[in-house]
Amino acid sequence: xxDPHPQEAPLVAPAADPEDRAxxxxxxxxxxxxxxxxxxxxxxxxxxxxxxxxxxRSADHVLLSGPPGLGKTTLAMIIAAEMNAPLRISSGPxxxxxxxxxxxLSSLTDGEVLFLDEIHRxxxxxxxxxxxxxxxxxxxxxxxxxxxATAIPLELPPFTLVGxxxxxxxxxxxxxxRFGFTGHLEFxxxxxxxxxxxxxxxxxxxxxxxxxxAEIAGRSRGTPRIANRLxxxxxxxxxxxxxxxxxxxxxxxxxxxxxxxxxxxxxxxRSVLTALITKFNGGPVGxxxxxxxxxxxxxxxxxxxxxxxxxxxxxGRTPRGRIATAAAWKHLGLEMPQNVxxxxxxxxxxxxxxxxxxxxxxxxxxxxxxx
Ligand code: ADP
Numbered sequence: 620x621x622d623p624h625p626q627e628a629p630l631v632a633p634a635a636d637p638e639d640r641a642x643x644x645x646x647x648x649x650x651x652x653x654x655x656x657x658x659x660x661x662x663x664x665x666x667x668x669x670x671x672x673x674x675x676r677s678a679d680h681v682l683l684s685g686p687p688g689l690g691k692t693t694l695a696m697i698i699a700a701e702m703n704a705p706l707r708i709s710s711g712p713x714x715x716x717x718x719x720x721x722x723x724l725s726s727l728t729d730g731e732v733l734f735l736d737e738i739h740r741x742x743x744x745x746x747x748x749x750x751x752x753x754x755x756x757x758x759x760x761x762x763x764x765x766x767x768a769t770a771i772p773l774e775l776p777p778f779t780l781v782g783x784x785x786x787x788x789x790x791x792x793x794x795x796x797r798f799g800f801t802g803h804l805e806f807x808x809x810x811x812x813x814x815x816x817x818x819x820x821x822x823x824x825x826x827x828x829x830x831x832x833a834e835i836a837g838r839s840r841g842t843p844r845i846a847n848r849l850x851x852x853x854x855x856x857x858x859x860x861x862x863x864x865x866x867x868x869x870x871x872x873x874x875x876x877x878x879x880x881x882x883x884x885x886x887x888x889r890s891v892l893t894a895l896i897t898k899f900n901g902g903p904v905g906x907x908x909x910x911x912x913x914x915x916x917x918x919x920x921x922x923x924x925x926x927x928x929x930x931x932x933x934x935g936r937t938p939r940g941r942i943a944t945a946a947a948w949k950h951l952g953l954e955m956p957q958n959v960x961x962x963x964x965x966x967x968x969x970x971x972x973x974x975x976x977x978x979x980x981x982x983x984x985x986x987x988x989x990x
Contacts, residue, residue, distance in 0.1 A: 629923065630852065630877050631885045633688040633842050638851075646819050646847055647693045649700055653818070654690065655843070656811035660802035664694070667800045668701050677730045678702055679799025680753055680780040682738075684787035688844030689804040691783035695734035698781055704730045711740030720745040721760055721773075724752050729776040738782035739789040746794060753780055753797040806841030806930075809833065815843045816850055825854055830867035838874055840883040840927055852877050882931065882950060887915065891924045892933060892951060895943040901959045903940030937964055 628636050635643065648654045651665055664681070671678040681698060683691040692708075699706035705728060714720050714735070727733060735741070741749070752758050756777055759770035782798065784790060795801070807815070813832040820827045827850075835853060839846035856873030857865050871881075878886045894912040895902050902909075910917040925941075928934035933947040942963070948955040 629885050629887065630848060630879055631840055631845055631883060631888075631927075632923070633686055633840070633844060635688070635844060639844060639848060642851070643844070643847070646822060647696060648818070649697065651697055651701060654693065654697060655814045655818070656807045657690065657802075657804055660694075660804060663800065664698070664802060668698065671702070677704070677777040678732075678779045680782070680797060682787075682790075682795065682798035682801040683781065683783045683804060684801070685785070685804030686806070686842070687785055688842040689806070690843060691804060692734070692736065694802075694804075695732065695781040695783065698779065699732040699734075702730065702732065702779070704732050704779070706732045706734060708734045708736070710736040711738050714741045714745045716742065717744040717748045717761075720748050720752075721758055724748075724758055724775055724778075725773060727776055727778045730778065731776070732779045732781055734781045734783070736783045737785070738794075739784045739786045746791065749780075750793055750797060807843060808841075809836045812836035812839050812841070812843065812846045816846050819847050819850055823850070823854065825850070825857075825865065826863060827853075827865040827870075828867070831865045831870040834867040834870040835874070837881060838879050838883045845883075849874060849877075849879065883927070884931075884933075884950075887913070887919070887924050888928055889951070891920055891928065892943055892947045895934070895941060896948060896951060896953060901948065901955065902942035903937055904942075905940045909941055935964070 628634070651661055651668075654661060660683075667681070668678055678698065681695075683694055685691065695708075696706060707723065707727065709723055714723075720741075723733065748758050752775055756775045758773050758775065760773050761768050761770055763769060780798075782794075787795075787803070813829075813836045816827070816832045816835055820832070831853075835849050836846060839849055853865060853870050853873040856876065857863075857869055860869070862869050874880075880889065884892075890913045891909065894909060895904065898912050899909070904912075906921060907917045910920045913920065925934060925936070928947075929936065931946070933944055933950060935942045935944055945955045945960065945963070
C-alpha cells in the first residue's frame, strides 16, 4: 500500500509540521486541570496564578524550558486563559531589531500575556530592551542615530511575559533572572501519554481500546505532539482498512507500516544502529564514517537520530566515536559478542547524559538545530 501521507519531516520529529499546527489548536487542553502530567510545574504554576489573582495584579513572568512538543505553547495559552487575559504570540526569530519588540510592547494592553517562543533566538538589542520592560514596565525608544540620538521613555501597562526555550542554557543570566517562575518540562511517561491520547481520541471521535492507547504511547518518544501525530496516522490506517474499534494489533500494524517500531525508533534510527553493529561490530566509529554508511549527512545523524538513541541508552558517544550499547544489540534481536562486551567502556552509563552527548551540541541537542 502506498503511504497516504508522504512525510517530509520524520513522523517522530518533535517539532511541529504544518499539519500539526493546523490540528493542534483543537487538541490543546484549555485549562490546567486538563493538562496531563508535569505535576510539579502544574502545581507551582497554579500557585503563581492564584497568588496574582488574589493580589489583583498581572502574574509574574514565566519561563518554560524543555524539548519541543512537550506543551510550552499550550501552557502559555492556559496561563492567559486562567488569568482571563488576552494573549499575544511572537517568537525570538521574529524579533531581530529592538524596534520589532518596541512595536509589540507598546501595543500591549493591561494584563496581557505575551508569549515569546524560542526566546533564546532574540537579537541582543531586543533582549536588552526586554530587561527593562520586564522589570520596570517601561522602555526607552531611541530616536535618531549617532550623537544626536535621544531616548524617549515609554511607560508600558503591566503584562506577563511567558518565554519558551528549548535551550535554557543559551539564555543570558540577566534575562533568566528576570523571570519570577521557571518551569522545566520533562518527557512524559507512557501512562501520561496514554491519558493525552485518550483525550485526543475522544475529541477526534475515535474508538480506541486501552491496549491500543498503550501501544501508541509506547512509540511516542515521551512527547505529546508525537503521540497525537501517531494517533492521526492510526486513524487513517483504520479508516482505509474499514476498522471501527482500534485495538493494539491494528495500532501496531499501522505504526509498523509507517516504520515506527515498538520503542519509537524510525527507519533512520534503526539504520544507524544496524550500520553501527553490522558494519563496525558495534563501534567505536566516527560520526562522518557512520553517516556515509547510512547514506545521510553527518548533521542529520547527529541532530535527528542520535539524541533519541542516546536518551534511550542505545547509542553512546565516546571520545573514540559512536558505539552501540548492549541494549541496541538486543533491540535489533542480536547478541552482543563477548569480546565486544568486554571492550565496552565501563563507565558509559555512569556518565551524565550531557557528557555523553559531547560538548559540541550539548544536552540541548534534542532541540531542533538552529536554522
Ligand atoms: P511546545 O510548545 O512545547 O512545542 P505544544 O504546547 O505546541 O508544545 O504541544 C504540542 C501538542 O501536544 C499540542 O497540540 C497539545 O495538544 C499536546 N500537548 C502537549 N502537552 C500536553 C499535555 N500536557 N496534555 C495534553 N496535551 C498536550
